[in-house]
Amino acid sequence: MKLLHFSDLHLDSPFSKSTMPPKIAQGCRLRLRRTLIKILDLAVEHEVDAVTIGGDLFEGDRVSKDTIQFLRESFAQLAPIPILIAPGNHDYYNPVSPYARFEWPENVYIFSDYKPRPVTLMNDVLIWGVANTLPNCRDNPLTEFRAHPDGMKHLLLLHGTEMGHFDESRGEYAPFQVSDLERAGIQMALLGHFHGGRVIHHHDRAIAVYPGSPQPLDFGETGQHTVVLLDWHDDEPRITLIPVATQAFITLDFKPEPISDTHSLAEGIISAIPEKAPEANFLRVHLIGEEPESLNLELGLLEAHLSQYFDWVVIRNRMRKAASKLGQLDEKTVRGRFAQRLKKMLEEEPEDPALIEMALKYGLAAFEEEDILDS
Numbered sequence: 001m002k003l004l005h006f007s008d009l010h011l012d013s014p015f016s017k018s019t020m021p022p023k024i025a026q027g028c029r030l031r032l033r034r035t036l037i038k039i040l041d042l043a044v045e046h047e048v049d050a051v052t053i054g055g056d057l058f059e060g061d062r063v064s065k066d067t068i069q070f071l072r073e074s075f076a077q078l079a080p081i082p083i084l085i086a087p088g089n090h091d092y093y094n095p096v097s098p099y100a101r102f103e104w105p106e107n108v109y110i111f112s113d114y115k116p117r118p119v120t121l122m123n124d125v126l127i128w129g130v131a132n133t134l135p136n137c138r139d140n141p142l143t144e145f146r147a148h149p150d151g152m153k154h155l156l157l158l159h160g161t162e163m164g165h166f167d168e169s170r171g172e173y174a175p176f177q178v179s180d181l182e183r184a185g186i187q188m189a190l191l192g193h194f195h196g197g198r199v200i201h202h203h204d205r206a207i208a209v210y211p212g213s214p215q216p217l218d219f220g221e222t223g224q225h226t227v228v229l230l231d232w233h234d235d236e237p238r239i240t241l242i243p244v245a246t247q248a249f250i251t252l253d254f255k256p257e258p259i260s261d262t263h264s265l266a267e268g269i270i271s272a273i274p275e276k277a278p279e280a281n282f283l284r285v286h287l288i289g290e291e292p293e294s295l296n297l298e299l300g301l302l303e304a305h306l307s308q309y310f311d312w313v314v315i316r317n318r319m320r321k322a323a324s325k326l327g328q329l330d331e332k333t334v335r336g337r338f339a340q341r342l343k344k345m346l347e348e349e350p351e352d353p354a355l356i357e358m359a360l361k362y363g364l365a366a367f368e369e370e371d372i373l374d375s
């Protein structure tokens with residue numbers, strides 16, 4: 001048996017988390033559709049027996065009729081390969097959701113209960129699917145569930161929160177534990193929800209997999225962005241993670257020292273980026289460390305320069321002012337007031353000027369949220 005599994009495509013996402021300009025967001029939505037095509041092409045190429053989707057296929061409160069039509073067309077073209085969908089918290093199933101309101105091609109099966117329901121695939125494979133039926137399902141959907149030990153392969157398809165293996169902060173929807181899978185007799189769980197993917201092992205064998213979002217959606221989405229190819233014949237299931245992302249969100253912390261002009265700074269940043277994605281690259285640069293004394297940073301120019309190489313650029317200037325530039329630190333902020341107060345103390349010829357200079361240096365570093373090290 002061979003399955004292709006993915007989750008969290010988020011078609012029609014507004015990309016509102018990242019404050020990107022509307023035109024850039026539109027390009028991202030276009031690439032999400034193209035990613036779906038790419039995934040379905042992979043299913044054909046690998047001659048899979050089914051495609052499984054672990055929820056958040058689209059954003060239910062945003063999805064357009066055109067996108068639904070696009071999905072129905074794309075899915076129909078995959079026939080006779082079955083497509084099984086377990087709705088997530090963004091595309092939850094209810095009587096007015098697009099899953100219920102529209103007619104879907106015959107090869108598409110959509111789970112609609114917040115309880116595992118079986119679908120037989122081939123003679124010896126059962127796929128138990130759960131649908132999120134609310135935007136915030138909080139109960140464990142596996143509490144009373146047991147698959148009968150009948151010699152068949154038992155898989156689970158679920159959009160939910162595994163409670164033991166992730167740091168990623170994401171809401172707790174359909175929460176469960178790996179021990180629930182074992183107790184219920186599930187041999188492999190095909191999951192969705194966490195956008196950085198990973199395989200979860202239990203007693204030295206793979207028992208569950210999150211593919212991650214196939215196409216990352218914002219700068220916070222580090223980690224793996226793949227689809228899962230599950231190849232399972234006689235003994236152990238074999239999992240292959242196939243990367244499909246064509247866009248990248250790149251965050252770079254950059255220390256300009258000893259660079260002294262904006263042009264060289266831009267070139268330095270560009271050469272510090274290791275690898276770019278083939279279709280679109282978004283860059284967020286944090287300028288950190290001490291601002292070189294001779295640097296008269298022109299932010300607009302830096303952004304224009306970087307924009308020739310990246311599709312969208314965000315620059316955050318978090319550099320500390322060099323001590324000799326403190327006279328220019330007249331900003332009307334708490335940091336500015338702090339610097340001015342200490343500068344005034346220095347001008348009043350204190351007993352221990354070195355102490356005040358040190359307080360100034362460490363204080364400003366603290367405002368930059370840097371580690372304060374004595375050097």
Ligand SMILES: [Mn+2]
Pocket residue numbers: 008010056088090193194
């Ligand atoms: Mn999601």
